[in-house]
Amino acid sequence: MGANAATLRAAAFAAGLLFLLLVPLGLSRYGVYIMSLWAVMTIAAMGLNLTLGYAGQVSLAQGAFVGIGSYAVAILSTNGMPFIVPLLVAVGLSFAIGWLLGYPALRVQHHYLAFVTLAFSTLVYLVFRNEEWLTKGIYGIMGFKRPTIFGISTATPLAFYYFCLAMLAIATAFLAWIVRSPWGRAFVALRENPVRALSLGVDTRRYTLMAFAIGSAMGGFAGAVYAPLVEFVDPTPFTLALSLNILMMVIVGGSGFFFGPFLGAAIAVLLPEWLRFAHGWYLVIYAAFVMGLLIYSPTGLLGVADRWTANRKTRRASAERAAASASLSPEKP
Amino acid sequence: MAGPILEVRDVRKRFGGITAVDGVSFEVREGEILGIIGPNGCGKSTLFNCILGQLRPTEGRVVLDGQDVTGLRPSEINRRGVSRTFQLLQVFPQLSVRENLILAGQEHKGSMASRLFGKRDAGLTPEADRMIAFFRLGHLADEKAGGLSYGQQKLLDAAMAFMAGPRMVLLDEPAGGVNLTMLGHLEERLRAINAEQGATFVVIEHNMDFVMRLCTRVVVLAEGRKIAEGTPAEVRANQTVIDAYLGH
Ligand SMILES: Nc1ncnc2c1ncn2[C@@H]1O[C@H](COP(=O)(O)OP(=O)(O)O)[C@@H](O)[C@H]1O
Numbered sequence: 085m086g087a088n089a090a091t092l093r094a095a096a097f098a099a100g101l102l103f104l105l106l107v108p109l110g111l112s113r114y115g116v117y118i119m120s121l122w123a124v125m126t127i128a129a130m131g132l133n134l135t136l137g138y139a140g141q142v143s144l145a146q147g148a149f150v151g152i153g154s155y156a157v158a159i160l161s162t163n164g165m166p167f168i169v170p171l172l173v174a175v176g177l178s179f180a181i182g183w184l185l186g187y188p189a190l191r192v193q194h195h196y197l198a199f200v201t202l203a204f205s206t207l208v209y210l211v212f213r214n215e216e217w218l219t220k221g222i223y224g225i226m227g228f229k230r231p232t233i234f235g236i237s238t239a240t241p242l243a244f245y246y247f248c249l250a251m252l253a254i255a256t257a258f259l260a261w262i263v264r265s266p267w268g269r270a271f272v273a274l275r276e277n278p279v280r281a282l283s284l285g286v287d288t289r290r291y292t293l294m295a296f297a298i299g300s301a302m303g304g305f306a307g308a309v310y311a312p313l314v315e316f317v318d319p320t321p322f323t324l325a326l327s328l329n330i331l332m333m334v335i336v337g338g339s340g341f342f343f344g345p346f347l348g349a350a351i352a353v354l355l356p357e358w359l360r361f362a363h364g365w366y367l368v369i370y371a372a373f374v375m376g377l378l379i380y381s382p383t384g385l386l387g388v389a390d391r392w393t394a395n396r397k398t399r400r401a402s403a404e405r406a407a408a409s410a411s412l413s414p415e416k417p
Numbered sequence: 418m419a420g421p422i423l424e425v426r427d428v429r430k431r432f433g434g435i436t437a438v439d440g441v442s443f444e445v446r447e448g449e450i451l452g453i454i455g456p457n458g459c460g461k462s463t464l465f466n467c468i469l470g471q472l473r474p475t476e477g478r479v480v481l482d483g484q485d486v487t488g489l490r491p492s493e494i495n496r497r498g499v500s501r502t503f504q505l506l507q508v509f510p511q512l513s514v515r516e517n518l519i520l521a522g523q524e525h526k527g528s529m530a531s532r533l534f535g536k537r538d539a540g541l542t543p544e545a546d547r548m549i550a551f552f553r554l555g556h557l558a559d560e561k562a563g564g565l566s567y568g569q570q571k572l573l574d575a576a577m578a579f580m581a582g583p584r585m586v587l588l589d590e591p592a593g594g595v596n597l598t599m600l601g602h603l604e605e606r607l608r609a610i611n612a613e614q615g616a617t618f619v620v621i622e623h624n625m626d627f628v629m630r631l632c633t634r635v636v637v638l639a640e641g642r643k644i645a646e647g648t649p650a651e652v653r654a655n656q657t658v659i660d661a662y663l664g665h
């Protein structure tokens with residue numbers, strides 16, 4: 085039973101990986117770009133899934149960290165640094181700023197916290213737009229190259245896609261390690277019952293700050309890959325809308341489910357493409373889909389899957405109980 | 418004999434106009450089972466919260482092993498070997514029974530870094546399974562805590578308080594809402610831990626039979642004040658106590 089589920093999961097994982105490796109070979113330039121964008125958004129959404137899904141801390145600022153990562157890479161790369169340096173700066177800077185953004189979470193929760201992070205998001209956008217000496221303002225930054233990794237150039241769309249996929253693999257392995265460590269358990273405890281966690285010796289303050297810092301660092305990491313993907317960084321993509329979009333990915337995919345962001349990002353990135361025929365109606369259809377989904381399953385797409393397996397388990401258990409009691413009860417005349 | 422493990426010195430707690438705890442003092446001796454009784458709303462839970470750092474006393478001191486711990490954070494007090502249960506059941510419903518127990522122990526060893534780089538279960542699976550067996554939850558180890566019956570969750574709640582091998586445990590109405598079988602079971606487990614590990618207990622309880630059987634000493638509160646203290650028999654015979662509480 086348990087072994088079966090494990091085999092099934094391994095098979096699904098292998099199939100998914102094969103799909104991601106092979107499908108872009110048959111896609112247009114634009115198709116490959118969309119898949120790359122999916123990988124980048126998945127990384128950002130995984131970060132928010134740690135902060136929100138696992139640790140229960142609302143943030144409307146993940147888009148701002150994607151922006152911070154993008155700008156860090158754009159600014160430093162145009163100055164001719166090898167990619168690894170801007171990448172580490174992007175991640176480190178986002179970690180530090182995310183840690184600081186966690187402090188309000190020690191005082192306020194839920195929608196108050198949402199407002200604080202929303203204000204932060206707006207502030208960061210204003211810095212991107214107005215601090216021209218650093219960010220070149222609305223003119224944006226271009227002229228930085230895609231990285232060369234171990235002597236292999238990632239300049240072509242396909243090569244860059246595989247680079248994105250490798251970055252996604254690193255982010256996935258990193259997050260899997262975090263959530264399966266005692267830290268992951270402490271994050272869930274923080275989400276489910278901070279008062280009880282505190283009484284069991286869990287330093288909820290430190291874990292709250294860590295949840296923000298690590299989640300934000302992953303946002304910065306996504307930004308560091310986003311900049312060379314679009315090869316032009318200006319303030320427009322990093323408005324509050326991006327943060328809301330990433331939040332949507334987490335919730336639609338299934339907040340607190342490890343693979344939720346993969347699904348959520350796929351829907352948020354691919355649906356607009358599939359719904360092109362609908363023109364202006366696209367947003368209406370997307371909104372209707374999301375509302376319908378959340379009414380049916382407040383825990384998102386993976387929540388639906390979870391419910392199905394739980395139902396199957398309950399049915400199997402009651403069948404087993406019925407069988408057991410049938411075999412125990414004496415023969416009726 | 419060594420000094421008391423816990424001293425509560427003139428603790429007072431005000432909520433706006435209400436004085437929930439009004440200058441309470443008592444001592445807890447190593448290895449004893451101290452009962453705290455009193456009518457509903459007389460400040461028992463608030464007193465626990467002041468002792469354990471969930472609330473900061475308006476006045477007064479809390480002294481643990483001769484050290485002033487007033488106003489320390491609950492996590493710090495817990496890591497000094499004092500754990501608790503709450504009046505309302507508090508387990509982590511999405512974690513399995515075993516994970517609940519591992520969580521209850523993991524912050525007591527090593528550093529933040531060792532918890533990230535070390536073992537996934539912080540090496541606590543054997544101890545968790547021992548605790549699961551001790552509280553007779555063996556068949557439920559991998560179930561999500563949220564799926565357990567109320568009485569089973571209550572046992573788990575208590576087991577979590579014992580997980581890190583505490584020197585002192587404060588239990589807030591452990592018998593509340595628990596059926597007789599579970600209650601007898603809980604009582605027996607508490608006695609065993611007290612006898613075998615010398616753990617000290619402070620128990621808030623309404624079930625008088627439970628208190629009279631289990632406790633070596635009882636403190637009686639009424640309207641935020643201590644009105645009596647003594648052995649169960651002494652307290653039962655005390656006229657003030659009868660008037661304030663037992664007479665009802
Ligand atoms: N956080 C709080 N804010 C305001 N009043 C409170 C708070 N906690 C408890 N009280 C009040 O303090 C008094 C004592 O409550 P409590 O300690 O829960 O009593 P007990 O546990 O003895 O039943 C009650 O009048 C209660 O309403």
Ligand SMILES: [Mg+2]
Nearest residue numbers: 461462463504
């Ligand atoms: Mg109470």
